[in-house]
Amino acid sequence: MSTTAAGAGPTAPAGVDDFDADLPYRISGSVSVRPESFGALVYDFHTRRLSFLKTRPLVRAVESLADHPDVHGALEAAEVPAHQREQYLKALAGLAQAGTIQRRDTTA
């Protein structure tokens, strides 16, 4: 199988300038999340890309994005410790770049 590992890795993907943690986000419509013991498997039916959320707090953060006005709120709700916030923001920026999560339109 062909797999790509996105997630809470130590290295941030390049070109994540578009990601803005002060804005609202949500899981993309073509993406499905499957819980696993380590975190979750994420599949994008559109790009056919399989990736992994490697920790449970990251899964909680991703799933609660839609309920918060910004990314920080989702990290708070997912109980991500303060000293790990930076790492999680990088992971989420990577997910945004891959199209797994996308900016939420709040005007509707």
Place this chain on the structure above:
Amino acid sequence: MKLVDHFVEGLNSPICLTWELTYACNLSCVHCLSSSGRRDPNELSTDEAKAVIDELQRMQVFYVNIGGGEPTVRSDFWELLDYAIAHDVGVKFSTNGVKIDKARAAQLAATDYVDVQISLDGATAEVNDHVRGPGSYDTAIRAMENLHEAGFGQFKISVVVTRHNVDQLDEFKAIADKYGAQLRITRFRPSGRGADSWDELHPTREQQRQLYDWLVARGEDVLTGDSFFHLSAFGQELPGLNLCGAGRVVCLIDPVGDVYACPFAIHEQFLAGNVRSEGGFETVWQDSALFAELRGPQSGGACTKCSHYDACQGGCMAAKFFTGLPLDGPDPECVLGNGERELAKLEMDTVVPKPSLDHSHRTKPRDRGEPVPLTLSVRRPDRACDSDPLAGEGTRLPAGIRVG
């Protein structure tokens, strides 16, 4: 715990599920992993297949690799394809191209969440047809042309690497580029009829090295199904999962609903259950004793003392099993030659396991030393002296031709 360790212990649902829809096939490839040819009368019905799809949707198996046999010869193939896609189960199906005419190509191009994989085992008709049968190269190329013309996008060309085609990897890549396709090359295993053609077709040790070097140099956008991890012992690890996924992240549902640890292990020893049993596929995946064993600690035998064990993990379970090597022994194609040494040590009377099933076409008369079951005609000749076998049929042979 590293991600790969979670994979070793098994996931809630498989990542890579192969589902062979039928044992029927129009071809008789000499290396067929499932010894396909004739349909099995006990194959899942349309409704049973749909019930499996429902279950895969519940288990969030995001996509299945559908194969066979030749899956498109099932009359309900297109119905099941649409049903799966409508139920959030994406489909990648393998085909020899026999049914991919212009109309089907256009239909597929208009369908989301479907991926097509055309099998080709030679970059030339000569090499391909030797393994896959006369005309099969042309059939595959025509299917590729149709998909390309229909604007399908990036389909896959799937190549099993053999002794005969390992020199053609660049040519395969050129074919893929020509049709806007992606090349996928996978390892040949001694499974199904592959056991009979193994000695002739599996790459030599020099060719294994050649293949490894090619993958390192040119393999970036080439898919491998992570099937060459045994070659990692040559040096740098190949990209992908360097791990046998059998029963952990991979399994096979065969046409009659039997669940095996991996598509290359159609044998009673690797049979975990059947989707028709109570609890269905989910219960088999989660509760079977066989899968629990495969997810537990494995004994690598003498291989664990090898400095390359971390790289190759002892190789492929099915390749060992069907060549007669112990499961904790080396892979028959161990790049250090340990497999060859172990194979040489096997006694002449070692019983090498045979695949449990054989749906091969019966291309030769049965030879059982029995009398030929033949009903002799009791019709009397038209005339006592008339020995012409066509007497009375109105088509007498011209004089001068003797029959028999």
